[in-house]
Amino acid sequence: MTATLLNGNETRNALFEDLKARVAALPGPVGLATVLVGDDPGSRSYVKGKHRACEKVGIKSIRRDLPESITQAELEAVIDELNANPEVTAYIVQLPLPKHLNANAILERVDPAKDGDGLHPVNLGKLVLGEDAALPATPRGIVELLRRYDVPIAGANVTVVGRGVTVGRPIGLLLTRRSENATVTLCHTGTKDLAAEVRRADIVIAGAGSPGLITADMVKPGAAVVDVGITRTEAGLVGDVAPEVREVAGWLAPIPGGSGPMTVAMLLTNTVEAAERANAAV
Numbered sequence: 001m002t003a004t005l006l007n008g009n010e011t012r013n014a015l016f017e018d019l020k021a022r023v024a025a026l027p028g029p030v031g032l033a034t035v036l037v038g039d040d041p042g043s044r045s046y047v048k049g050k051h052r053a054c055e056k057v058g059i060k061s062i063r064r065d066l067p068e069s070i071t072q073a074e075l076e077a078v079i080d081e082l083n084a085n086p087e088v089t090a091y092i093v094q095l096p097l098p099k100h101l102n103a104n105a106i107l108e109r110v111d112p113a114k115d116g117d118g119l120h121p122v123n124l125g126k127l128v129l130g131e132d133a134a135l136p137a138t139p140r141g142i143v144e145l146l147r148r149y150d151v152p153i154a155g156a157n158v159t160v161v162g163r164g165v166t167v168g169r170p171i172g173l174l175l176t177r178r179s180e181n182a183t184v185t186l187c188h189t190g191t192k193d194l195a196a197e198v199r200r201a202d203i204v205i206a207g208a209g210s211p212g213l214i215t216a217d218m219v220k221p222g223a224a225v226v227d228v229g230i231t232r233t234e235a236g237l238v239g240d241v242a243p244e245v246r247e248v249a250g251w252l253a254p255i256p257g258g259s260g261p262m263t264v265a266m267l268l269t270n271t272v273e274a275a276e277r278a279n280a281a282v
């Protein structure tokens with residue numbers, strides 16, 4: 001068996017067409033800002049991709065590129081400025097932040113109505129309560145990708161590997177909503193038998209950041225496998241899913257070209273929805 005490719009690039013392009021029309025239908029401009037601290041090449045490349053995407057759908061993009069040495073107070077002042085800036089519909093703080101900064105305090109300072117990433121505690125709380133709010137971009141993108149390829153989600157056993165704040169923790173909240181109705185197991189470094197947890201999954205979501213962690217012998221034949229664990233090596237990008245998994249899985253969202261482009265599409269979707277919400281409120 002060779003897995004059907006869950007093509008994030010094609011799906012993102014289709015979503016951009018829809019977003020372009022929604023932006024054009026709004027009465028005023030839509031603006032997305034990014035906050036980038038330091039010189040991490042991966043973060044720099046993701047932020048660049050977000051600005052390129054804005055251009056494609058007609059969203060004005062605004063950059064705040066800041067030095068690695070910035071203090072907590074200085075970064076909080078940038079957050080306050082973006083909260084007050086009428087040109088900014090939504091924004092994101094690129095993660096991870098340098099270790100000397102308190103990332104949770106920064107995320108909490110973002111105006112929840114301008115939270116492009118859906119990572120503000122108020123928005124994560126609304127997700128738990130089933131209320132309308134910005135949704136975490138990568139998990140939302142994964143669910144959208146699975147839906148568009150008709151991967152059965154309702155009743156599926158999903159094994160998530162990795163408990164990070166951008167993917168592992170929030171994706172269970174999305175997949176266990178009544179609209180998705182999956183059963184989710186969250187695995188991490190304390191999991192006793194990872195191979196057994198992965199083997200019984202209909203859908204595997206690998207976001208541990210450990211290259212080649214998920215091998216072919218761990219995957220149930222026909223399962224859907226979504227790779228989210230990007231590691232940058234001299235040879236290029238490497239995911240958590242070993243290449244041979246393609247021969248066993250029924251569907252595969254690879255690195256690159258799977259969940260990554262969907263993250264950007266969902267960030268822009270959150271931004272357009274924030275503009276639509278603000279417009280409906282006036």
Ligand SMILES: Nc1nc2c(c(=O)[nH]1)N[C@@H](CN(C=O)c1ccc(C(=O)N[C@@H](CCC(=O)O)C(=O)O)cc1)CN2
Binds near residue numbers: 117237254
């Ligand atoms: N504030 C946030 N920080 C981070 C998030 C996030 O959702 N919000 N997620 C990741 C990085 N990320 C978005 O910021 C991201 C990761 C990957 C891609 C992507 O398009 N990947 C491409 C390859 C791109 C390349 O060649 O470098 C792919 O997989 O095809 C976009 C965004 C951590 N930080």
